[in-house]
Amino acid sequence: MAFEPPQRLVRALGETERNGAADWLVKLPELVQQVVDLRELTVERVQAPGGRSSLVVLVRQADGTPAVLKLAPPWARPESERAALAHWGGFGAVQLLDGDGGEGVLLLERLHPEMSVRSLPEAKALLEAAGTLRRLWVEPPAGQVFESVAERTGRQAEAMRTSAAADAEVAPLVDAALAAREELLASAPQARLLHGTFRQSKVLAGERMPWLAVGPDPVVGECAFDLARLVRDRVEDLIASPSGASITRRRVKRLAESLELDQERLRGWTLFRAVESGVRARRVGRPQDAELLLEFAGWL
Structure with a gap:
């Protein structure tokens, strides 16, 4: 071919x-x-x-x-x-x-690759995406070893420390993100099978059901880790808005309440994941993405 x-x-x-x-x-x-x-x-x-x-x-x-x-x-x-x-x-x-x-x-x-939840108005998109994500949070299968949130974020944390040591500009955010991770892992609630890389573009229109998730990178851990990536969806729109910081805080509150999760745990994982993504983008030569993500992380 x-x-x-x-x-x-x-x-x-x-x-x-x-x-x-x-x-x-x-x-x-x-x-x-x-x-x-x-x-x-x-x-x-x-x-x-x-x-x-x-x-x-x-x-x-x-x-x-x-x-x-x-x-x-x-x-x-x-x-x-x-x-x-x-x-x-x-x-x-x-x-x-x-x-x-x-x-x-x-x-x-x-499915319909041209039609994702991201095509919907923002409020509707968040509602549909969160409803889809809730269906995936189930007990992990017996005997199947998936990577844990602690393992995955442990590797990421090492890379973040290395980047911070060579880049003083990102060091304060990295320190805050790593501290949040340590605190979250010290008191993790019941583990579930998670999508791992969930966001609006990972939810496509289907025939059997209106919306179905695709492209998981599954991991086992607490649900707030999975939801954290959804918080920053359409980050470019958030950054462009003069009220982006307050919109972000309201989004954390609304998503946590809708899925019955602890708001502070969701905020903490959102901070860690945004800083990790921003530092990685900076390391591989995507400065514009890095700037957006790290500014977003600063609001948390």
């Missing part, structure tokens, strides 16, 4: 600083062809701009049923995504069509 991977994916892989990213991209067309031939799929088109960690191809199965073929490198934890989707069983999330698609290969129910 001759094609050019979407530029968004190419740029994102270039930022991962991982060995093997370039080789995976080079081998991607051959891998797609192998999977398509093995499963007798008909390719319609590559989804663009697509994701930042995987290739998404719109296909049809041998019987004509529309589907989505997703291919992800090992460091994107595709097998963890497969396990989570299988556990959710299509409730609140896209349906896994092939339980054994091969390493890094997922065959998924076709």
Whole structure:
């Protein structure tokens, strides 16, 4: 299959600083062809701009049923995504069509990629996104080992400390974020299976249900960690608003109350995740994104 991977994916892989990213991209067309031939799929088109960690191809199965073929490198934890989707069983999330698609290969129910919750007015989008997220917060499957919030944020915390040591400008926010993490982990409530990277653009319109989540990077931990990423959705609009800081504080309160979570725990995880994303954006050469995220974090 001759094609050019979407530029968004190419740029994102270039930022991962991982060995093997370039080789995976080079081998991607051959891998797609192998999977398509093995499963007798008909390719319609590559989804663009697509994701930042995987290739998404719109296909049809041998019987004509529309589907989505997703291919992800090992460091994107595709097998963890497969396990989570299988556990959710299509409730609140896209349906896994092939339980054994091969390493890094997922065959998924076709949703409407052009229509995400982000296309709705802000208040409605937050309501629908939060309702979708609530369905995913279930007991982790027995015997399945997912990464914990403590483990994932531990790796992130180390990278943040390194960045702060070399960049005095971000050090105060990093210190505040790391202190918040330590306090939150010292008193974590009951753990649930979490989406891990939830935001409005990860909720697409479907046929079985109006809205379904896609693209999890599942993790086990407290629900406030999952909701924290949603708080900063449309951050560019928040920063552009003269009342962005007060809107953010109201959003934290409203989301925490709607999902019956502790407001201060949600604020703390929102701070940590925003600083982590901002410092990482600064490190990989996305200064505009970094500026937005770190200004947002300063409001918390």
